[in-house]
Amino acid sequence: MAADVYFAKLHSGKTQSPLDKIRKLLQRCEVKKLYRKDELVAVKIHMGEMGNTAFIRPIYLRPVLEALREVGAKPYLTDTNTLYTGMRWNSVDHLHNAALHGFNYGTLQVPVIIADGLRGENTVPVPVAGELVKEAKLAADIIHADALLVVSHFKGHSLVGFGGALKNLAMGCASRAGKLDMHAVMRPRVESSLCTACRLCARHCQAGAFEFAPKAAITDKCVGCAHCIGVCPHQAIKHDWNQSAANVQKKIVEYAKAVVESFERPAIYINFLLSMSPDCDCWDGNDGPVTGDIGFLAATDPVAIDKAAFDLVVAACGGKDPFRSHYPEVDGQLVFAHAVRMNVGTADYKLHEIK
Template identity: 55%
Template sequence: MSSKVFYSTMQNKGLQSPLSKITRLLNKCDPKSKYGSKQLVAVKTHFGEYGNTAFLKPVYLRPVIEKLKQLKCNPFLADTNTLYVGMRTNTVDHLHNAFLNGFNYSTFQIPVIIADGLRGENSLDIPVDGELLDHVKIASDIYNADAMVVVSHFKGHELTGIGGAVKNISMGCASRQGKLIMHSISKPVVHKEKCTSCGLCAANCAADAIVFGPKAEITEACTGCTRCVAVCPESAIGIDWNESSDNTQRKMAEYAKAIHDHFENKIVYLNFITDVAPTCDCFPANDTPVCPDLGFLASTDPVAIDKASFDLVAKHSPDGIDPFGKIYEEIDPIIQLKHAEKIGLGSTSYEIKMVK
């Protein structure tokens, strides 16, 4: 069965604000039936790594927040700490990064919350009936929200081919330990040439899984919480990115289904096809866009909106074919969508409804 995907192009002959298009798209998803007075509504987005300029422009979030305020909700901007070491590894640096990129209280008059705690430790284990996973680890302050609007910058991705709504509610809503499960089949690793044996990793390890001999060593007692990655001042502990792209995508779909099912009908998805970089906004830089700015999409189906976004990018790329496939020849980005459809998250069959 086809899902409805509402689409508005960047064409603007009447010289109306593009922001009004976003409002109309959101209204097509019947927000009055999903968001109510005093509800804590997470506006899940990606704040962009410092140095990247392709991330979603903060101004595009304004109509979403204004609509939620009109419905007397209590919205907040939400993201989670990263698995890699960078400007978004812990909440203090992450908030500083977000504010520098324009995601701050003075811009929106709503709080900005890093949903998985100071160093990614605020996590809930949620059971799932997946093919690869029997539980997922979700950021507590995402899971405890009353509802959510998922605002995704559609783009390429070096591991999964594409990043859109499915990635935003899987990787983007997982705690650091959950991100490790999706990315790796092993525990963190110590780069001993960088280790100074300062002992901070062992002092912060809840499982007492780190010993010294004389450099840090991670034992079999490790639970994979990755707190050691966040606290190491020398970046001497890292991730073995050894999971296959196919399985990472399937795990993403199962994480996404857990979040989607949790919020039931209290979730709407918006994809923005602007500044479509070939790589993730987690990079501290970005390359030339692979297609022109195409506009905005809205749906209650995360699978359909990602498939529609993918097809639009392919159609409008310079040679009319999938530009991500040329960059990442060994990655099939549709695996995440096919698996998501298989487990009941949504449909790859969609009907575009144009909204002026």
């Protein structure tokens, strides 16, 4: 059966606030039935690495948080620490970064909780019947919530093809051990003949994994985040994408399955198709968008909402996948096929435009 996905265009007249459109989307997803009085609701959001400007602006969360408060629920904003060093590497820096980006109690009147503890150690093993993952390592303070609502910025991603609800569920709700588990099959290599020893890669590697003799080489410190691949000006950093990227995509789907199955009721997913940069908000910078702002989607099926977002972006780009133009070796469509096989949701959706 096709899943319902609700869509509001950003451009639909000057007289309506985009925040009202988000309110309408939440109503159509029956927010009052899915969330209950006194429940602790984890509102999963990526608050953007320091230096990045493409992440979702905090003001867009206001209607989401209001809707949860109206039913008497107790929402909190949450994210997890990263694998690599940066401003989201531990909870102290992460909360500082969140506050500087406007995600704080003063702005939104909700607490911000980093869900996997001070240094990513607050982890819960969750059994899952995946092809590659049998036990997902998830962030305790998301999994222990009574309910979940997932707010995702739709954009490109170097390992997955695109980042939306599924990536936010999987990588975003995993503890550091879980993130390593998903990335572990990935480690790029340097093609020596192309390397000019400029050391730009080392400046961007937050794991300190590069050594030089004098050409670059990647050591065991590598956590497989793939940031360096897009950085090298000579395309000297390569990966065996055929094998590894497909495995990472599968693991992401299977981690998303573990999160979805941890909650009694479906979550509401909201995807923002705004400032869609070619890379993840984990980068400490961002390129311009791959296409113009499209609007907002909401659904209770994470696969359907990502498929609808992907199709809208491809349509806006004249039928071409703009993320694949950026990372030709990564086919984002493989994610949908595996997500359907793993019963995470359906890629068959009905789009309802809300005015």
